[in-house]
Amino acid sequence: MPASKIPEADIERVLSHVQPFIAQHLNTQSSKSTKRPFILGLTGLQGSGKSTWTDALVTALQQGFNYNTINLSLDDLYLDHDEIVNVRTNNPSNQLLQARGQPGTHDIDLSLAFFQSLMDPSRDTLIPSFDKSLFNGEGGRAPRESWRRVPAGTSVDVVVFEGWCIGFQPLSDDVIKDTWNKTLQTQATSKYPTRTLKDHAIEDLLEVNNNLRRYCEIFMGPRHFDYLVHLDTDDLVNVYEWRIQQEHALWQMKNQGMTDDEVVKFVKGYMPAYELYLDQLRGSLFGSRSGCEEKGQLSVIMDKKRKVVKMAGISL
Numbered sequence: 483m484p485a486s487k488i489p490e491a492d493i494e495r496v497l498s499h500v501q502p503f504i505a506q507h508l509n510t511q512s513s514k515s516t517k518r519p520f521i522l523g524l525t526g527l528q529g530s531g532k533s534t535w536t537d538a539l540v541t542a543l544q545q546g547f548n549y550n551t552i553n554l555s556l557d558d559l560y561l562d563h564d565e566i567v568n569v570r571t572n573n574p575s576n577q578l579l580q581a582r583g584q585p586g587t588h589d590i591d592l593s594l595a596f597f598q599s600l601m602d603p604s605r606d607t608l609i610p611s612f613d614k615s616l617f618n619g620e621g622g623r624a625p626r627e628s629w630r631r632v633p634a635g636t637s638v639d640v641v642v643f644e645g646w647c648i649g650f651q652p653l654s655d656d657v658i659k660d661t662w663n664k665t666l667q668t669q670a671t672s673k674y675p676t677r678t679l680k681d682h683a684i685e686d687l688l689e690v691n692n693n694l695r696r697y698c699e700i701f702m703g704p705r706h707f708d709y710l711v712h713l714d715t716d717d718l719v720n721v722y723e724w725r726i727q728q729e730h731a732l733w734q735m736k737n738q739g740m741t742d743d744e745v746v747k748f749v750k751g752y753m754p755a756y757e758l759y760l761d762q763l764r765g766s767l768f769g770s771r772s773g774c775e776e777k778g779q780l781s782v783i784m785d786k787k788r789k790v791v792k793m794a795g796i797s798l
């Protein structure tokens with residue numbers, strides 16, 4: 483297996499925070515007839531390395547601790563292609579819902595079925611898979627025969643569940659309106675804009691916020707996780723830089739990829755969510771009044787080159 487881009491020492495540091503929570507969880511589950519796996523959320527900005535970190539964590543949890551570990555990406559829960567087209571057609575003026583990505587473009591029933599099947603040892607668990615290359619890059623559900631399978635009777639210890647908006651929590655309509663009202667117009671001269679709310683109609687932001695609310699109620703709220711690792715940066719502009727580095731590497735390797743302008747347009751689509759929800763997440767997903775205060779959260783701050791410059795448990 484090729485060496486991971488994540489230094490082993492960084493993985494070890496993360497696990498020194500997380501593993502005691504896993505051990506405690508498995509200990510309390512051992513006497514139960516229906517065992518629930520430990521759900522380790524991994525959230526992070528676009529291109530921060532969520533998939534790469536997930537792979538490294540799964541390997542370390544399996545090989546270093548012998549935990550039966552699987553992973554799921556929120557990207558694998560996208561609606562199938564025809565449903566994504568429906569979302570686009572039903573929301574013609576909402577720029578946030580013209581392609582897969584935002585809350586409102588994932589299959590909630592599929593996510594529920596996945597998490598419920600993990601609790602039922604009499605059934606195989608199929609891990610959903612989405613193929614981004616289908617339909618000229620619009621993507622579609624991969625055939626079920628190609629999904630990974632956890633055979634019935636196998637108990638899964640840990641699920642690493644990664645996604646860009648995991649840990650984001652809906653705001654009240656009033657807070658969204660207030661934030662929107664106070665936000666200045668997008669910086670027209672900025673190469674990498676980080677203030678984009680005014681590019682969107684307030685009702686479009688509210689709609690995505692409502693979709694996020696449903697996600698959190700059903701499978702993505704604080705009660706659905708046991709621990710959250712957050713890949714973050716001290717400068718949001720790095721999200722543009724990371725993606726541009728990635729596309730430049732792709733150009734060198736395959737002579738294809740996005741142009742810098744296309745990257746800016748693409749990353750800008752995620753900025754409204756960062757502007758609205760990042761502060762609260764940085765405060766804590768398991769904050770007071772969540773009823774989950776005993777759970778843990780770790781902030782991993784990376785610089786422009788994705789070097790970890792700070793790692794700290796979030797205390798309430």
Ligand SMILES: Nc1ncnc2c1ncn2[C@@H]1O[C@H](COP(=O)(O)OP(=O)(O)OP(=O)(O)O)[C@@H](O)[C@H]1O
Nearest residue numbers: 487488526527528529530531532533534535728788
């Ligand atoms: N620590 C790192 N150092 C250098 N390169 C990295 C690092 N982490 C990830 N990369 C590279 O950055 C790119 C994006 O990584 P990855 O796909 O893991 O990010 P992601 O957060 O899952 O992306 P997306 O938000 O698009 O789903 C990949 O080319 C990966 O190899």
